[in-house]
Amino acid sequence: MSDDTPAAADTSRPRQDGDPAGPIHRDIPDGDNRERLICRDCGFIHYQNPVIVVGAVASWQDGGAPSGERILLCRRAIEPRTGFWTLPAGYLELHETTEAGAIRETWEEAQARISIDRLLAVYNVPRLSQVQTIYQATLLSPDIAPGEESLEVGLFAWDVIPWEEIAFPTVRWALHQHRSVIGQSEFAPFGNPIAESADYF
Amino acid sequence: MSDDTPAAADTSRPRQDGDPAGPIHRDIPDGDNRERLICRDCGFIHYQNPVIVVGAVASWQDGGAPSGERILLCRRAIEPRTGFWTLPAGYLELHETTEAGAIRETWEEAQARISIDRLLAVYNVPRLSQVQTIYQATLLSPDIAPGEESLEVGLFAWDVIPWEEIAFPTVRWALHQHRSVIGQSEFAPFGNPIAESADYF
Numbered sequence: 548m549s550d551d552t553p554a555a556a557d558t559s560r561p562r563q564d565g566d567p568a569g570p571i572h573r574d575i576p577d578g579d580n581r582e583r584l585i586c587r588d589c590g591f592i593h594y595q596n597p598v599i600v601v602g603a604v605a606s607w608q609d610g611g612a613p614s615g616e617r618i619l620l621c622r623r624a625i626e627p628r629t630g631f632w633t634l635p636a637g638y639l640e641l642h643e644t645t646e647a648g649a650i651r652e653t654w655e656e657a658q659a660r661i662s663i664d665r666l667l668a669v670y671n672v673p674r675l676s677q678v679q680t681i682y683q684a685t686l687l688s689p690d691i692a693p694g695e696e697s698l699e700v701g702l703f704a705w706d707v708i709p710w711e712e713i714a715f716p717t718v719r720w721a722l723h724q725h726r727s728v729i730g731q732s733e734f735a736p737f738g739n740p741i742a743e744s745a746d747y748f
Numbered sequence: 749m750s751d752d753t754p755a756a757a758d759t760s761r762p763r764q765d766g767d768p769a770g771p772i773h774r775d776i777p778d779g780d781n782r783e784r785l786i787c788r789d790c791g792f793i794h795y796q797n798p799v800i801v802v803g804a805v806a807s808w809q810d811g812g813a814p815s816g817e818r819i820l821l822c823r824r825a826i827e828p829r830t831g832f833w834t835l836p837a838g839y840l841e842l843h844e845t846t847e848a849g850a851i852r853e854t855w856e857e858a859q860a861r862i863s864i865d866r867l868l869a870v871y872n873v874p875r876l877s878q879v880q881t882i883y884q885a886t887l888l889s890p891d892i893a894p895g896e897e898s899l900e901v902g903l904f905a906w907d908v909i910p911w912e913e914i915a916f917p918t919v920r921w922a923l924h925q926h927r928s929v930i931g932q933s934e935f936a937p938f939g940n941p942i943a944e945s946a947d948y949f
Contacts, residue, residue, distance in 0.1 A: 568789075568790035568791060568792070569787070569790045569791065569792035570790075570792055581841070586770070586787070586789075586790055586792060588769075588787075588789045588790045589769035589770045589771075589787055589789045589790055590769060590770065591769070591770040591771055591787060591792070591794075593792075593794070595842055596797065596799045596800070596839060596840065596841075596842070597800055597840045597841070597842060597843075597844070598797050599797070599798055599800060599879050638797060639797065639798045639879070640782070640797075640798070641796055641797070641798060641877045642874045642875065642877055643798070643874060643877075644872035644874050645870065645872055645879055646872075647874075665936060666870065666936065666937060669846065669867065669870070669881065671845035671846055671847075673843045673844060673845050673848075674843065676842045676843055676844075678800050678840070678846055678879075678881070680870065680879070733935070733936050734934070734936060735866060735867065735934050735935060735936065735937070736867060736936070736937060738867075
């Protein structure tokens with residue numbers, strides 16, 4: 548047993564008013580083999596698991612030619628990386644499939660309707676305990692508008708993507724990997740590029 | 749606001765000894781748009797997220813010929829589906845990549861060392877809020893032994909896989925999908941077969 552959280556409480560006496568509360572004490576529950584966070588008020592064990600981020604590289608074809616492809620990007624209204632551009636993406640919710648989550652996030656962040664084409668990439672961001680599943684998708688119309696978490700949204704031809712203002716490495720990876728398989732309908736999904744960090748600071 | 753958990757407490761008075769404890773009250777936190785589980789003792793908000801299951805179809809080649817392939821299966825020592833056969837698989841841990849998790853689970857459940865070859869499948873089990881990433885992998889040796897969560901482990905040629913005693917639909921799917929791409933090194937990963945349920949009861 549150990550107790551090394553920043554807000555570690557004195558564990559030798561019952562909790563008193565003013566003590567830190569919630570599942571903040573590290574201990575190994577019965578029948579487990581790892582330390583978990585436990586609340587000494589209510590006994591709750593907070594099993595922490597990695598989270599799943601779902602998102603889409605959503606395209607609109609001007610005139611139908613691949614050269615006319617424009618990609619949906621959202622300028623972030625929230626931390627982290629407020630003001631930078633990202634793909635529509637966010638946390639998968641309970642009882643939701645990864646495809647449904649990508650469709651929902653694209654609606655919430657860009658008020659855009661898409662159909663999922665295929666899995667583009669599975670990224671691991673272990674520092675943040677994130678697994679990201681990013682799909683290739685087709686916009687059902689070019690009608691887009693910023694949702695609550697976006698300052699603005701846009702459909703960008705490749706040459707005018709704001710590369711210097713991209714929010715996260717995974718967004719840059721997904722855009723380039725998407726570009727590398729244009730016209731292919733069957734390919735193994737990409738992962739993290741070798742030797743590149745997913746960290747953005 | 750609503751409060752429809754089975755153990756819903758009387759919310760009109762402070763908690764008293766004997767009342768149910770822990771984050772069991774449903775309410776929408778400030779700045780959120782969904783109901784979350786909140787503890788009225790300690791104020792903790794329990795954000796529930798889908799979980800990621802990582803696993804492997806791990807092969808050993810007798811004599812090196814594809815026809816000599818044997819696949820690692822584990823007979824479950826734990827609920828659910830105790831006594832049934834499964835692939836080595838389990839919950840991804842914090843700060844772990846999906847590939848590392850599949851390697852760890854194969855070690856924990858079958859004391860077997862593998863190298864990851866490629867992503868075989870991404871399954872969604874929305875009823876259980878699970879996303880499963882299943883890899884094709886190669887056993888580094890045929891030395892295997894049951895871990896704590898396995899009653900026994902075995903290397904099975906295709907014709908002797910105990911199909912009637914497979915624990916979960918996803919295990920059956922992964923085995924058949926693995927079989928369908930033997931010899932291929934580049935393919936789009938599989939998903940849930942259309943119109944098949946991932947439920948096992």
